[in-house]
Amino acid sequence: MRIAVPNKGRLHDPTLKLLERAGLHLDNGADRKLYAGTVDPDVTVLFARAADIPEYVWDGAAAVGITGYDQVRESGHDLVDLVDLEFGRCRLVLAAPEDGDITSPADVSGRTVATEFPTIAREYFAEQGIDAEVVEVTGATELTPHVDMADAIIDITSTGTTLAVNRLAVVDEVLSSSARLFAHPDHVDDEAVERLVMALRSVLSAEGKRYLMMNAPRSELDAVRDVIPGLGGPTVMDVAGGESVAVHAVVDERAVYEVVNELKKVGASDILVTEIERLVE
Incomplete structure (x- = not known):
């Protein structure tokens, strides 16, 4: 599968960063290249002018492309808008x-x-x-x-x-x-395209989220659940040889400060907050 991406301009760096976070690391960087391989031997990245990317995708030179919605509208090509990448607004x-x-x-x-x-x-x-x-x-x-x-x-x-x-x-x-992932109508259902869509969405889903891990008294588990409902409820695991449990949960970054303080009030300890690279829902 070939992915066409901007070779320069305001969409270039955010696009490469997004691909890297999605796990598609480029071989030997992207400077002064027309194309680059990735860690996936079946995926190649093509570098083109943002305005030319719709043409690359429409003509079949690339299965998908990342460029601005304005560029696709200006091209007049009926490409499929797969994912709003939430940058370049x-x-x-x-x-x-x-x-x-x-x-x-x-x-x-x-x-x-x-x-x-x-x-x-x-x-x-x-x-x-x-x-x-x-x-x-x-x-x-x-x-x-x-x-x-x-x-x-x-x-x-x-x-x-x-x-x-x-x-x-x-x-x-x-x-x-905004920057979007577009596909030719003939490639929308390709397995490689679907994998790319899932990978990019997992990065976007992780934006603004933090992963919390802590120990808490088993007797206060209900109170902990009230503080951090998480995605479908926190994950709770027994801690060997004690009356504590290990609790893991995903919370909004904006809520971390308040959540940590509330958790301390109900007896949670050893609270660890980490960033999330990808979140596959």
């Missing part, structure tokens, strides 16, 4: 000069809109019933309203800082995007 927005007269999508009717995403832009205006001229640019989109190339833009924003610096105000949200 951003918005594609319609924006216009903050001191201008464009304050709603309808105001761009009969005007020019510059964008690096012409397919998405035209679909958006068609859905809105707006007759706007879409002009494709390949960079510096924010500059176009200030040099009379366009009246408004459709562009990616994460924090809105770049728009604000260029005196542009958001008029409407066109699309919400």
